[in-house]
Amino acid sequence: MDFGPHLMLAMLEGAVTAAILALTAMGLSVVFGVMRVVNVAHGEFYMLGAVIAWFVASTLGTHPAVGFVAALVIAPLLVGALAALIDITVLQRIGYDPERTIVATIGLLYILQQGTLMTFGPDARPVAPPFNTRLALPFVEWGENGLALYWPWGLSITSYKLFVTAAAAVILIALWLFMTRTRAGLIMRATQQDSAMARAFGIPVAKVYALVFGLGAALAAMGAVLVVPIQQAHYLMGGDPLLLSFIVVIIGGLGSLPGTVIAALLIGMSDGVISVFFSPTLAKILATLAVAMVLVFRPQGLLGKKPQ
Amino acid sequence: MNRPLALHLVVIAALAAAFFVLPDYHSGNLARIMVLAVYAMGYNLAFGYTGLLSLGHALFFAAGMYGLALSMQHLSLTAIPALMVALIASALVAGITGALALRTRGVAFMIVTLMFAQAGYLTALYFVQYTRGDEGFVLPQAVRQIAGVDLSSAMGRYFAALILFSVTLLIIGALVRAPFGRTLIAIRENEARATMLGYDVQRRKWLALVASGTISGMAGAAYALLFGYAGASFAAVPYSIFPLLYVLLGGAGTTLGPLVGAVFMFYLIDLSSGVTDAYMLVAGVVLVLLTLFLPQGLLGTLRKRWVPWLP
Secondary structure (H helix, E strand, O other): OOHHHHHHHHHHHHHHHHHHHHHHHHHHHHHHHHHOOOOOOHHHHHHHHHHHHHHHHHHHOOOHHHHHHHHHHHHHHHHHHHHHHHHHHHHOOOOOOHHHHHHHHHHHHHHHHHHHHHHOOOOOEOOOOOOOOEEEOOEEEEEOOEEEEEOOOOOEEEHHHHHHHHHHHHHHHHHHHHHHHOHHHHHHHHHHHOHHHHHHOOOOHHHHHHHHHHHHHHHHHHHHHHHOOOOOEOOOOOHHHHHHHHHHHHHHOOOOHHHHHHHHHHHHHHHHHHHHHOOHHHHHHHHHHHHHHHHHHOOOOOOOOOOO | OOHHHHHHHHHHHHHHHHHHHOOHHHHHHHHHHHHHHHHHHHHHHHHHHOOOOOOOOHHHHHHHHHHHHHHHHHOOOOHHHHHHHHHHHHHHHHHHHHHHHOOOOHHHHHHHHHHHHHHHHHHHHHOHHHHOOOOOEEOOHHHOEEOOEEOOOHHHHHHHHHHHHHHHHHHHHHHHHOHHHHHHHHHHHOHHHHHHOOOOHHHHHHHHHHHHHHHHHHHHHHHHHHHOEEOHHHHOHHHHHHHHHHHHHHOOOOOOHHHHHHHHHHHHHHHHHHHOOOOHHHHHHHHHHHHHHOOOHHHHHHHHHOOOOOO
């Protein structure tokens, strides 16, 4: 393949990565925005979403589409409920102290990950995509009669991957409408701005926190259900999304939702492009160092506002 | 002689006697635990005394480990010069990353250290032709000796570990009672007040982090030298979590807490890995239970309730 089609393929793959990443990172960002805690176990909620999707799809065992739709409903609900339960039993009891929360969620990370290893096992398991037709894509070239379309060999994408990007966009728009147009969203934003004042106005802040923590985990689980027909479910799959979500949330500005989406697009696309042309390990080294440097020299993130 | 120093000497004497009393299997474990306890003591200097919660100390452990192992493997250095390389490597890495990371505080500091350590781990994987990545490489028995003492023998290994442990314990015991150590505790307790009293807080935090990283690096070098193996898994996230776990369990800001925590966790994981592959489950459960019910750790609680002079 020439450079042009190659780049286009990399960007299409990057768009899929960016879509999943936007969902997962949005979960982390919502939790940080409202509750001001960093959830290190976020990647494990993602992993649980994928594993539950496999359980649902293989239990139903009918047409892949039925199993997939069922998983898309059941996995986020279960993972969200588990996260809310964890919030009530652990995080609420340590008063959301920032450092103790990180230590506790590191503990939860190992509990969830190793618990999955004991039940689900060490194997990677696939989930069949609900539909999966290969679509060849054209590219332009400068031919004898001026610009002409041609179909380079290998430049194609599956219908499922296109669906993933569309679905992620729909979910994110729904989340945005929820946050800005509903009463529950208003309560969440009020709690985010001033939890003491929200409490004074009779908002049950503890319940809001539990729901927000559940919502954050459910978003990660949704991302995982969408990704599991492309990648297999595995008990260690939470590590990379956690790292990338951190990167996205930090670059986008901790707690800034539009910043998170823009950063997810930026990171997802560049991750796709860089790992096509360079060694993925080198790409990761540069990405982690870049994040560390952003935190050191611009702690409010590239798009975040300076604290007043 | 004061009570803390006497206690430290009693612990060292007890550890020396333990080699002749315990069965081979347990004295072998104890040698490993002492090296890990040195690592945790280094971590404790930053976290327990200065209040710097780092999630990236594996970077310093690995800097020492690779500083020794790579210079022995590829430059054919003997043990003592290789230890010097390890010392310089870990101090340098701690100095540079510390200067950058200490511009941040709180949660950002934790994430920055985590990211630096992750970059270090990936770097070890990237230079796979030298480090052999996760698989690692073995240091041949012939080079693992200092002044004719075979460090791969049970006795040589145990007493080398004990010497390293004792020296570190006595240095840290003296350091935290000296004015410098006192100001570190002051920074941990109330940084604004320490600044107001005129201490150069930023420089002292940096010095504490460099000392902490160097001790951790020496533990990493000793691990490679005594157990004859260096691999990238020692640079990965779990090895940043272990010292945190040991220190939290034993008691942050106590001189002997790291040893107590290391002994407990080592045997807990050792016992549970006989039952299941998912032995890190135990580490997770202990972390959650500690934050919920015993935030001061074993010795911290002991000191608060019953033994106020405990160092």
